[in-house]
Amino acid sequence: MTRIVAGTAGGRTLVVPAKGTRPTSERVREALFSRLEHLDAVEGARVLDLYAGSGALGLEAASRGAAHVVLVxxxxxxxxxxxxxxxxxxxxxxxDVVADTVDRYVARLDGPAFDLVLLDPPYDLGDGALAAALEGVARGTAPGAVVVVERSARASAPVWPAPLVPLDDRRYGETQVWFAEHAAAQEAPA
Incomplete structure (x- = not known):
């Protein structure tokens, strides 16, 4: 059973496709969103959830105060x-729910539309396909935006295209989570 961990919809169960998806465990979602809330990346954010599956990550963000979420x-x-x-x-x-491939969707991104982007691709997605998705994501993020990639702990680290710079990474059992930030936030005057 998959359910929302916290927020206005906390405890509510989600429909999960019988096959073809790998929902993020509650333990990983709880740790992931604890880190994102520490980064002040959720409240009021415009969120993009790529490879959404059941939508658990994006819906968790909405439950915790994101202003708008797009599930792809x-x-x-x-x-x-x-x-x-x-x-x-x-x-x-x-x-909003968008029925489209991630490649096509991110190819149309142009401008600082999103403050938080969550990518939880299938574990068998190749490094090249992930790199192409991140190129599109980099064009569609606002200064200071946070981008999160969740993959198998055996997978290689994402290659972050400019202006995304790595922030952190965490391992939870067989799941590895990498965080990056739109670098323009670091260049702003103090």
């Missing part, structure tokens, strides 16, 4: 699950 997945069962979860949690209008 290309699998019909995942898109259907996301839509059902958005309706069940009463988040229509704050959370």
């Amino acid at each position: 997945d290309s699998a019909r069962v995942a898109v259907d699950a996301c839509r059902r979860n958005v309706r069940a949690l009463g988040m229509a209008g704050r959370v």
